[in-house]
Amino acid sequence: MDRRKFVKQTLGASIAFGAYMKAGNVFGAFLDTTLPYDLVAVKGGEPDAMFDQGIKALGGMKAFVKKGDKVVIKPNIGWDVSPERAGDTNPKLVARIIEHCFEAGAKQVSVVDHTCDQWQRCYSNSGIQRAASDAGAKVVPGASASYYHDVKIPNGKSLKSTQEHEVILDADVFINVPILKNHSGPKLTMAMKNLMGNVWDRQYWHRTDLDQCIADFATYRKPTLNILDAYYVMKQNGPRGISVGDIIEMKSQVLSTDIVAIDVAGARLFGIDPFAVRYLKAAAEMKIGRADIENLRIKRITI
Numbered sequence: 392m393d394r395r396k397f398v399k400q401t402l403g404a405s406i407a408f409g410a411y412m413k414a415g416n417v418f419g420a421f422l423d424t425t426l427p428y429d430l431v432a433v434k435g436g437e438p439d440a441m442f443d444q445g446i447k448a449l450g451g452m453k454a455f456v457k458k459g460d461k462v463v464i465k466p467n468i469g470w471d472v473s474p475e476r477a478g479d480t481n482p483k484l485v486a487r488i489i490e491h492c493f494e495a496g497a498k499q500v501s502v503v504d505h506t507c508d509q510w511q512r513c514y515s516n517s518g519i520q521r522a523a524s525d526a527g528a529k530v531v532p533g534a535s536a537s538y539y540h541d542v543k544i545p546n547g548k549s550l551k552s553t554q555e556h557e558v559i560l561d562a563d564v565f566i567n568v569p570i571l572k573n574h575s576g577p578k579l580t581m582a583m584k585n586l587m588g589n590v591w592d593r594q595y596w597h598r599t600d601l602d603q604c605i606a607d608f609a610t611y612r613k614p615t616l617n618i619l620d621a622y623y624v625m626k627q628n629g630p631r632g633i634s635v636g637d638i639i640e641m642k643s644q645v646l647s648t649d650i651v652a653i654d655v656a657g658a659r660l661f662g663i664d665p666f667a668v669r670y671l672k673a674a675a676e677m678k679i680g681r682a683d684i685e686n687l688r689i690k691r692i693t694i
């Protein structure tokens with residue numbers, strides 16, 4: 392049995408395994424109680440330096456990546472803009488994550504996104520293709536339906552099935568690296584919204600109920616680790632932005648295994664009520680993760 396078939400066939404078993412292990416949660420519990428903290432917030436440094444401190448506080452990358460693992464990193468590479476325009480994840484952060492993965496013993500690290508603008512220009516002008524390649528990662532395109540395979544979303548309310556990229560289905564470790572920014576539709580792009588770049592038919596989500604589909608997909612695809620990039624933050628005119636006037640330099644970063652907790656933290660960092668973000672409210676009501684972050688073990692680091 393190949394790995395893709397194994398993932399699909401064992402998905403149903405994982406759904407039935409206890410209330411705490413959520414539907415489709417193929418990478419383990421939402422909060423890893425073996426880690427020293429549930430959420431780490433870092434501010435004041437460059438993206439790579441903040442990640443060094445954040446991952447150290449969580450016990451190092453070896454807490455997530457084992458020797459011989461195949462790792463996939465999913466940044467936001469959706470837009471044909473330069474890094475200071477804050478449309479995409481910062482390339483310095485992506486490169487440093489890759490380096491930590493290899494240092495932890497990863498066999499292979501892949502970087503992928505299903506872009507909105509023309510994919511070669513997004514990969515190039517975001518700076519991510521060069522940064523990822525220089526760090527030793529395989530940069531994988533996401534622009535063809537042939538890369539995607541059917542998956543079921545048994546606990547979805549509006550989204551019951553979709554097609555996910557094969558490199559993600561084949562990974563041992565999945566690291567989600569969104570950028571925090573304004574979005575004209577669901578208010579904010581953060582960790583859950585970033586997972587739209589995993590799938591082929593995003594238009595179904597838009598035609599149906601975008602916010603509920605975002606929450607639904609989070610019941611299936613739970614990252615091993617989420618790293619929220621808030622170095623440059625687009626405060627208006629998202630998701631692509633219009634000019635550098637839309638951007639503030641926040642120099643912040645948040646790390647957590649819990650996709651709801653990190654989005655609650657991101658919304659607060661942005662300066663809005665987390666439950667004003669409809670997909671985040673839906674995810675909390677579905678108990679996909681923890682919204683009560685004041686009750687979590689949080690480490691705050693200033694560089």
